[in-house]
Amino acid sequence: xxxxxxxxRFLILLVLCLLIIASGYWAFDSAxxxxxxxxxxxxxxxxxxxxxxxxxxxxxxxDEDTIDRAITIIRSRVDELGVAEPVIAPQGENRIRIELPxxxxxxxxxxxxxxxxxxxxxxxxxxxxVTGANLVQARAERQMEVSVNPFVSIEFDRTGAELxxxxxxxxxxxxxxIYLDDEKISEPVVRAVITDGRAIIEGDFDFEEAAxxxxxxxxxxxxxELRELESRLIGPTLGQRTEEIAVYxxxxxxxxxxxxMIIYYRGAGVMAGVALIFxxxxxxxxxxxxxxxxxxxxIAGLILSIxxxxxxxxxxxxxxxxxxxxxxxxRSAIEGGFQRAFRAILDANITTLIVTVVLFVIASGPVxxxxxxxxxxxxxxxxxxxxxxxxLMRLAFKAGIIRSGAYMGVKV
Amino acid sequence: xxxxxxxRRKAYLFSLILIAAGIISLAVFGLNLGIDFTGxxxxxxxxxxxxxxxxxxxxxxxxEELEGAVIQVVKGRDLTGAPTDEGxxxxxPYMGEDRREAVMREFQDRFPRMxxxxxxxxxxxxxxxxxxxxxxxxxxxxxxxxMIAYITYRFEFKxxxxxITALLHNIVIVLGVFSxxxxxxxxxxxxxxxxxxxxxxxxxxxxxDRIRENxxxxxxxxxxxxxxxSINQNLMRSINTSLTTLFVLIALLFGFHYFIGSLDLIVxxxxxxxxxxxxxxxxxxxxxxxxxxxxxxxxxxxxxxTA
Numbered sequence: 001x002x003x004x005x006x007x008x009r010f011l012i013l014l015v016l017c018l019l020i021i022a023s024g025y026w027a028f029d030s031a032x033x034x035x036x037x038x039x040x041x042x043x044x045x046x047x048x049x050x051x052x053x054x055x056x057x058x059x060x061x062x063d064e065d066t067i068d069r070a071i072t073i074i075r076s077r078v079d080e081l082g083v084a085e086p087v088i089a090p091q092g093e094n095r096i097r098i099e100l101p102x103x104x105x106x107x108x109x110x111x112x113x114x115x116x117x118x119x120x121x122x123x124x125x126x127x128x129x130v131t132g133a134n135l136v137q138a139r140a141e142r143q144m145e146v147s148v149n150p151f152v153s154i155e156f157d158r159t160g161a162e163l164x165x166x167x168x169x170x171x172x173x174x175x176x177x178i179y180l181d182d183e184k185i186s187e188p189v190v191r192a193v194i195t196d197g198r199a200i201i202e203g204d205f206d207f208e209e210a211a212x213x214x215x216x217x218x219x220x221x222x223x224x225e226l227r228e229l230e231s232r233l234i235g236p237t238l239g240q241r242t243e244e245i246a247v248y249x250x251x252x253x254x255x256x257x258x259x260x261m262i263i264y265y266r267g268a269g270v271m272a273g274v275a276l277i278f279x280x281x282x283x284x285x286x287x288x289x290x291x292x293x294x295x296x297x298x299i300a301g302l303i304l305s306i307x308x309x310x311x312x313x314x315x316x317x318x319x320x321x322x323x324x325x326x327x328x329x330x331r332s333a334i335e336g337g338f339q340r341a342f343r344a345i346l347d348a349n350i351t352t353l354i355v356t357v358v359l360f361v362i363a364s365g366p367v368x369x370x371x372x373x374x375x376x377x378x379x380x381x382x383x384x385x386x387x388x389x390x391x392l393m394r395l396a397f398k399a400g401i402i403r404s405g406a407y408m409g410v411k412v
Numbered sequence: 413x414x415x416x417x418x419x420r421r422k423a424y425l426f427s428l429i430l431i432a433a434g435i436i437s438l439a440v441f442g443l444n445l446g447i448d449f450t451g452x453x454x455x456x457x458x459x460x461x462x463x464x465x466x467x468x469x470x471x472x473x474x475x476e477e478l479e480g481a482v483i484q485v486v487k488g489r490d491l492t493g494a495p496t497d498e499g500x501x502x503x504x505p506y507m508g509e510d511r512r513e514a515v516m517r518e519f520q521d522r523f524p525r526m527x528x529x530x531x532x533x534x535x536x537x538x539x540x541x542x543x544x545x546x547x548x549x550x551x552x553x554x555x556x557x558x559m560i561a562y563i564t565y566r567f568e569f570k571x572x573x574x575x576i577t578a579l580l581h582n583i584v585i586v587l588g589v590f591s592x593x594x595x596x597x598x599x600x601x602x603x604x605x606x607x608x609x610x611x612x613x614x615x616x617x618x619x620x621d622r623i624r625e626n627x628x629x630x631x632x633x634x635x636x637x638x639x640x641x642s643i644n645q646n647l648m649r650s651i652n653t654s655l656t657t658l659f660v661l662i663a664l665l666f667g668f669h670y671f672i673g674s675l676d677l678i679v680x681x682x683x684x685x686x687x688x689x690x691x692x693x694x695x696x697x698x699x700x701x702x703x704x705x706x707x708x709x710x711x712x713x714x715x716x717x718t719a
Contacts, residue, residue, distance in 0.1 A: 355609065
């Protein structure tokens, strides 16, 4: 029994450990990729986050349907801007959350997403003759002469064209005002009856503004007025620097943890280190392939779950040492230690899991991100401590790496 | 073996002083709530050149609402340690979209080399902050009830009471310290408090598990010795776990402080470090002895009833 290291078993253990370390490297490498890796929240990756609330105005009630329609319209506006991976989602009963990573023109995006864009043609008697709801096309155009402002040409559907024909017939020689969100933008004089449903909107705008207006008119007016509750615009390099530093610092911290474990628990510490690398690759893999987003509060959850993963190994090793001190052999100490540690790890982890579930259900936004990451972390840590550390310890014992208490730093 | 049980009164007194100081400070000074709670606007602008405070003040002059704004200069470093461009953080009341845009434009005009990619502009309405606090407190209350149920089921009610008391003790102390230091807190702080919560639960339950195991075949009169034995058996684990967690946290603290200089992140890590200390302390000195006191109290009650 007290013979030297068994080469065959040792080789199996070594290959297993190297495989785990290699998979750890792979998991880290693919998770760290900013394009394909873990989806970063806007607080890390940068971008624009806007939370809007639908405001009830007379005759315009806010319900699920209006919010859904508003979301569809905002999405079509954002799509025209060509933003990659936008998030436009309802939050609570009357709110809409918009997350736009990698923006080219922030001002334009903000101008466009929240604008009601209610277009109205009003006759001289104050009656609305036709609205943007009957519009099929809107395009920004400009003339060769510099003196002429760019304008938006629009085209009505059949009902709209009919309404417009009637109005131009009735008010010939008079002015028809064009309002956008209750603001008068022009007031042309009707010179002839317009039967083809085409009109132009002139105003005091440059070509870019005309293009934005055309975009808004094409995507339709929002069924409800939206008010900004929260807006966060974070530059991409700002978050990137934070992430880089956090990754380096966490790396240094983890290296210290591994060093400490190896010095304190010797051979068992090496096994714990391998288990910890496995745990990290598991978490990174889960964060990478599950539909989750990593935010700064999420990183807090991650740190806590790393602490709990180390804790699980420490609990196990201290239990094994206890068993050794009470005179058991290494083999039975490993089994006894795991058995006794199991209940403590289970109860502590389940209690914390309960907290994460409650937080996930009740809270929203940043607290939710924390809960998700911690939940994933705890599941991975329990699995690693209970299954992998045990397997590694058994293998290490059989390979002759940890033969007696002295190999774990116990003086017998 | 260290005698924790006979000295528990000293620990109780120490904790009571900390808690009293914390509560008084919370009542008198409150917490220094950031815009995530109160609503408001923050600009962090990397100006891309050397600048004086006067230049910043001049840029802000046209904006009356920013008259009382708090202005802080930030200095960061890149990974080679070379200092990066200086910037400013301006904290003011809530401003509408067009006003914020006007501020940005003013700064862009005055500092043409301003790096927009390395800047941020955040604006939060007051409603949001109130909701954040309400949701977090509601979630914690429900989490506590659920935990009491689980611990009562797996252990017993007195264990649950002792664990939750230690937990609240930790949170009050961390909040108290932040109130005394008047460090500004924002969303990351909420995450830190939740982390302290989770860390404390984990730390305490493991000791409670030892006690549960050690009292199994003991008489009630020997419980004091059993609790003391449990704490001692668990001591190396408590120390090693908090040490290893501190390794990671201190590395992050150094990194954020030296390279980024962002107060929000530093506050976040400081809260976590504090939480690890308080969490470890309370699970050793408060939670387990408290369980013993509850046990004794119960014993007295039943004796009085039978007498």
